[in-house]
Amino acid sequence: MVVETAAGQYFVKLRGAAQGTAALVAEVVVAELADRIGLPVPARRVVTFGPDLPTDDRNDELADLLAASRGENLGFQFLPSARPFVAADLGLVSGDFATHVRWLDWLVLNPDRSPANPNIMVEGRRLWLIDHGAALPFHHDWAAVTEATPLRAPPAVPHVLEAAVDGLEDWDEILTRGLSREAVERSVAAIPDSFLLPLLPAGAGPEALERRRAAYSDFLWRRLSGPHSFG
Numbered sequence: 001m002v003v004e005t006a007a008g009q010y011f012v013k014l015r016g017a018a019q020g021t022a023a024l025v026a027e028v029v030v031a032e033l034a035d036r037i038g039l040p041v042p043a044r045r046v047v048t049f050g051p052d053l054p055t056d057d058r059n060d061e062l063a064d065l066l067a068a069s070r071g072e073n074l075g076f077q078f079l080p081s082a083r084p085f086v087a088a089d090l091g092l093v094s095g096d097f098a099t100h101v102r103w104l105d106w107l108v109l110n111p112d113r114s115p116a117n118p119n120i121m122v123e124g125r126r127l128w129l130i131d132h133g134a135a136l137p138f139h140h141d142w143a144a145v146t147e148a149t150p151l152r153a154p155p156a157v158p159h160v161l162e163a164a165v166d167g168l169e170d171w172d173e174i175l176t177r178g179l180s181r182e183a184v185e186r187s188v189a190a191i192p193d194s195f196l197l198p199l200l201p202a203g204a205g206p207e208a209l210e211r212r213r214a215a216y217s218d219f220l221w222r223r224l225s226g227p228h229s230f231g
Contacts, residue, residue, distance in 0.1 A: 082128060084118070090161075110132060111155040150223040
């Protein structure tokens with residue numbers, strides 16, 4: 001939903017939506033990593049909903065969703081003139097851009113950048129990456145994560161930019177070398193506590209939060225450090 005804030009209009013992902021705050025965690029981490037390798041993601045900020053949030057929509061389902069989303073949510077700068085990416089827009093995509101996006105989606109195990117659902121917006125000739133809530137699928141079942149899990153190949157789904165990817169092996173070496181462990185940790189550190197706490201056992205404190213952040217960082221760093229298979 002689009003919300004008017006003191007900083008302008010933001011498209012807000014709600015904590016009360018189906019995937020809860022796990023999707024917001026994935027959005028934050030992927031956006032931070034995208035920033036660090038020079039890929040465009042709309043500016044983001046925490047948007048807090050109080051108990052009396054006004055709305056022009058009288059739909060009961062939306063009212064229930066807003067009630068479940070009181071507290072901190074994740075807002076992305078609204079792009080009023082942007083439109084969804086379509087096949088004809090491939091002409092706007094450079095080989096380097098396509099390769100960077102393909103590499104990022106490999107790193108974060110993003111299954112959701114297919115021709116049917118590109119999750120790219122077009123603003124003039126500028127492209128924006130959006131909707132990364134399905135990335136980091138391992139965090140839905142930490143008990144199943146083993147030492148081998150980060151080394152697995154991503155889901156075998158078609159990538160919308162595959163035809164434009166150029167020099168992936170060369171860029172893999174450059175991007176891997178350019179993304180330090182500190183950069184990964186800083187990307188994870190950007191997750192608000194309020195997004196992580198609902199994913200931990202009740203009563204979890206600061207130490208549990210830090211252990212969970214370390215688990216995200218360790219997983220991504222092991223993925224970067226291990227053998228890279230792009231399918």
